[in-house]
Amino acid sequence: MAEVKLHYFNGRGKMESIRWLLTVAQVEFDEFFLTTREQYLKLLNDGDLMFQQVPLVEIDGMKLVQTKAILNYIAEKYSLHGKDIKDRVMINMYSEGLMDLMEMIMMLPFSTDVKGKLHNIETKAKERYLPVFEKQMCDHIYLVGGKLSLADVLLLECTLMLEEKFPGILGDFRNIKSFQGRMTQIPAISRFLQPGSKRKPQPDETYTKTVMEVFKVDVKFP
Numbered sequence: 001m002a003e004v005k006l007h008y009f010n011g012r013g014k015m016e017s018i019r020w021l022l023t024v025a026q027v028e029f030d031e032f033f034l035t036t037r038e039q040y041l042k043l044l045n046d047g048d049l050m051f052q053q054v055p056l057v058e059i060d061g062m063k064l065v066q067t068k069a070i071l072n073y074i075a076e077k078y079s080l081h082g083k084d085i086k087d088r089v090m091i092n093m094y095s096e097g098l099m100d101l102m103e104m105i106m107m108l109p110f111s112t113d114v115k116g117k118l119h120n121i122e123t124k125a126k127e128r129y130l131p132v133f134e135k136q137m138c139d140h141i142y143l144v145g146g147k148l149s150l151a152d153v154l155l156l157e158c159t160l161m162l163e164e165k166f167p168g169i170l171g172d173f174r175n176i177k178s179f180q181g182r183m184t185q186i187p188a189i190s191r192f193l194q195p196g197s198k199r200k201p202q203p204d205e206t207y208t209k210t211v212m213e214v215f216k217v218d219v220k221f222p
Contacts, residue, residue: 006056068096
């Protein structure tokens with residue numbers, strides 16, 4: 001059994017970025033999927049969820065919650081968080097911007113106005129987010145410090161998610177597209193993108209229904 005254990009739904013959500021980062025760090029992990037409200041309540045009663053939310057990651061004898069904290073811990077542990085404090089703050093700024101954009105996509109299955117939200121996401125991606133990374137990638141191999149980091153992993157994940165919803169969205173962002181090509185040649189990433197890996201597909205009705213049943217809808221989606 002792997003030393004790292006992930007507790008979440010059998011779907012992407014906020015755990016998917018953690019799966020990506022562990023994969024790039026070449027860390028094996030086991031997954032325990034929430035399928036019933038009783039499982040969630042047990043985690044609560046056991047005191048495992050500090051803020052009553054998942055993701056929950058067991059690592060190094062700790063039970064970690066809060067996605068950004070988990071990602072930062074893994075990034076620090078496996079040298080994916082820059083060489084100094086200035087690198088780290090840049091990595092964090094890029095990462096949080098990407099997570100903001102991905103969260104909009106994550107919420108689509110729970111939306112009643114999918115068409116309107118898709119338009120908003122596409123507009124913000126093209127006008128607010130992608131230009132930032134296109135400019136940075138003009139003369140850089142990686143986003144920060146010439147070294148692979150958390151921000152690069154999230155950029156790849158985010159752009160692949162965007163292309164699922166908006167094929168051709170990177171047509172005017174050639175530097176990002178080249179970056180994608182370089183990243184997908186990394187062996188661990190190449191394997192993660194193949195069928196049968198622990199990468200999760202786009203959310204379907206089963207995933208959405210499970211989340212709503214576990215949280216009784218009145219609990220904020222994690």
